[in-house]
Amino acid sequence: MSVLAFTGGRVVTGAGEVHEPGTVIVQDGVIAAVGPSHEIEVPTGAEIVDATGRWVLPGFVDAHTHLGVHEDGEGSAGADGSELSDPDMSAVRAIDAVNIEDRAFRDALAGGVTTTVVKPGSGNPIGGTSVAIKTWGGRTVDDQVVKHPVSVKSALGENPKSTWGGRNQLPRTRMGIALVIRRALIGAQEYAGKRDAAAATGEPFTRDLGKEALAAALAGDLTWDQHVHRHDDIATALRLADEFGLRIVLNHGTEGHKLARELAERDIPVIFGPVLASRGKVESREASVSNLVALARAGVRVALCTDHPVVPIDALALQAAVALRAGLSWEQALAAISSAAAEIAGLDHRVGALVPGLDGDVVVWSGDPLHAASVAEAVFIEGREVFRREGEDVVIADRWADA
Structure with a gap:
């Protein structure tokens, strides 16, 4: 002992x-x-x-990173965040791309971060499943797993639009992105019904890994991590959640303050940030840490993320300090990188x-x-x-x- x-x-x-x-x-x-x-x-x-x-x-919890799948200094050799062979990549798993020897794991320790949720990138309307891991442990990523899978990653807005807009297939517009998601979820509903019927009768059934992941989200076993910035995309996310009964968590939520009342009433949490990044794309032109403060004051459950490598993971506590300066209480700022982050990610039973x-x-x-x-x-x-x-x-x- x-x-x-x-x-x-x-x-x-x-x-x-x-x-x-x-x-x-x-x-x-x-x-x-x-x-x-x-x-x-x-x-x-x-x-x-x-x-x-x-x-x-x-130890702090970063609820949204691409740690180990977008490796610093590795160029294309370390760019494993988005599998772009199809708009719907619900079958892929971030755990299969995590290199625990990425130098950023050591940076995480230096910043007091001991747990992170690693997610697929945002190039796809549906990007795959995420994994929660410790930032140090054994010899493989499996030795560091806290929970797997955690969620299904989905993206609305300019990221998937810009990725697929130049290709001769869906999606080219926000309408097309929502269509890809709806079709996939309807397919998963039908799949789950046939699977359950086959299980009841003992008939053989062919598994579909992507539909299995989506069915788990439809059942509420996995959260639906929705990459979203603009308020109209947030409205689409809420619409999809209502249509399919998804247990949704907004990621980034840049303009979430415009719908703060609705989010608070529906208890939809926001993993906000990163707050140290520049307004580098059209969707983030209204980005401000004051938007996070507005969400918290409205009663929305919030966490902070670095979106590493967008902001280095060792700056997680610094982001909380910036939020403190903007108007969060000290307790709220700390919770956003510890207890609240763990709760929103479904990890509060461990960390x-x-x-x-x-x-x-x-x-x-x-x-x-x-x-x-x-x-x-x-x-x-x-x-x-x-x-x-x-x-x-x-x-x-x-x-x-x-x-």
Whole structure:
């Protein structure tokens, strides 16, 4: 049995509690106890991590990235985000393209990010399924999986329109994009009915991987991650959700503030951002972090994302700091990269807070992580130290040490 005890620091649980000084006990990779230091007994033989003068927080969660599938500095060799052989690529899985040796995984640790949801790109009306992984772990991406699959990725607007608009097939317009999605979902409805009937009678049935993924979304087992910027595309997303009963999460949501009341009433969350990117395309001309603040004030559940590599993943906490400056409360800004992000992604049973029973993903910060001068000094994933700063040097765990 391995036991870690983080003692003496300012413990911010991410679940609304702050203990100073506080203690966090991690036993066999899982959080066993959290509370004020005078109330928590450190087990005999525990390895002590002295966090005196430091802040102790849960590992951060980036709910929308392309980490490992769009590799920095690799050009076309690392561009595996969008499979463009057909507008409907519901059968593909982001997990099959993740290279865990992408340098950006180390950047994630430096930014205190311990969990991310990796999604297919937005070149297709339906891009495939996403996967939630830890940012460090074993020798394959499978060793780092938190949940797979998490969602079906879909895109409306200029990304799929510009990708397919010059080709001699659908879709060329926003109408065409919505048509591709509708046809695919109707096909999945029919497929699910035939599959279930065959299962009831014992008749043979031929599987279709794409329709299986879409059927899972129709059943509510997978969320429908909708890439969307403009307010009219958001309206189309809501229309599709109503037609097919999709459990929808808006990704980016640049003009979501214009429909904030509707989103709040329907409890449709928004993974917003990235907020440090330029207004690089026509759909983002109204991009502003103030739109995020408006969504939150209207009661919409929000998370922040880097959309790595659009914004480097180690800037996730910096984005929360920008949101704080724009008007989010400190608690809201922190939740947007921890507990709220985990909840929206369906990962709050594992990560996002320092709560007994969750994974022992703990980060020791030099100070307030939403202060630009603060740095992650040590990162633990499931109770294992995977990153540490030693002066100007950085030490990262060697996944190949026992090869």
